[in-house]
Amino acid sequence: MNLQSASEGQQSGSVRIVAWFKERLVRGELRIGDRVLPERELAQELSVGRPLLREVLKSLAMLGLLDIRPGSGTFIARADIRLLTDFFTFCMSQEQDVLEDVMQARIAIECQAIRLACERANESDLARIGQWLGALIETLDDPEAGGRADFMFHQSIVAASHSRSLTTLYGALSELLQQSHVERRRVTYQHRKVVGDLIAAHRQVFLSIVAKKPDEADQRLREHFAIGDELRRRSLIEAYRKGPETAQH
Template identity: 30%
Template sequence: MEEIFMRHSKKTMDKSSDNLYRQIVDDIKDAIREGRLQAGDVLPSERELAQYYDISRVPVREALKILEFLGAVEQVRGKGVFVKKIKMRHVLDHIDFMIEDPMLALLDLFEAREAIEIQAVHLAAERRTADDIEAMEAAVTEMKINIDMGKEVNVASVKFHNAVIESAHNLVLTKINGYLSDLLRLSRHYSLKNPGRHEVALNYHQQILQAIVKQDARSAVDLMREHLAVARKVIQTQLKS
């Protein structure tokens, strides 16, 4: 499959563009659509893709991360990157949405998050249970440990925000959050890309948790709104760079 993919004539890369990774994602998306890559197939290695497109590994690595966050591929340690065995139409719809204008998509996502998470944190402060508090505390602890060990914090951050939404005990909010999970993972990839942001995010999570524990809905809402606004500015800066 690698040979088939590599032999096929690729799109001409606009190397003057700052968004080479988007062109790679678009090309791999077309390979999936045209059947050159199918569920279960392994992609060429990062080095081979860089040679294939005649570019550095940096945009290739970024493209593979985006494809993984959007659910199109899965990295298996020691074996490579595989096209996921899922409904590809669903994945491609997500990719089209992101590649059309990723900045607009991610910035619009924050407007949606404000509608969802600010309401969720308000309800969480009123409805949280002992189990809910335990789940949020576990996510905060995991995030702190990962920071201390110099590890990625994206997963722990996702767990915290999911726990807040679960604490609202509103089925619709939970379902909407699940639907946006792919975009949310990509969003956190950018907002937490800089390790210097990790402590800032952790501090917000700790304060939000304290407000929820105290059932101080007003403070919880204010902190969540500020947390999302700060992350949105980081996303905006990252996508312009």
């Protein structure tokens, strides 16, 4: 066997191993805490060599998907969302205009999440959202702290949806979203009238959740996003009036 065919065979074996785990997790045949087949049996079932299997298992363990316990075996682990966040941020950061693209994903997630939050939010959820609303107001002149408070306000709404899928997707975007909030806050600080509009919009969003009115909450959230879009449009126009070089920074 030449080097190329050996490499292709190894890749095929790796894909087969990963697919084996994925299929059984999706079908519910493997759950968190379950012990995986012993290495020898799993290698025979998948028709792969034990050295290759061992390397793939180590890779899956590094991703937080498996827990390898020497002397006890290999177990299905609960994946750490922070690893997904790191991976997603690394991949997306290579794209142009990534923050604008992430913003569109954010709108889709939050608009569904806020509807669920109106139905599912408990007192603890509402207290947390209200807490970050207060922090957001107190940090108007601090782009870093204000950007984080703004992010946490919206993240708390998504958490109040009690939807694991939505919170996982939002968590994967978290680093890019926080960066977006800080940059938007720097722009907002230069337009004091808009600051008042944004604070009022956040209050209306919060009150709509408290009132358990999903249609109203959705509308208020979209109006809030529209204020930000208009602000970015104005800033871009002003930048181009000063010169194309300014607009690019």
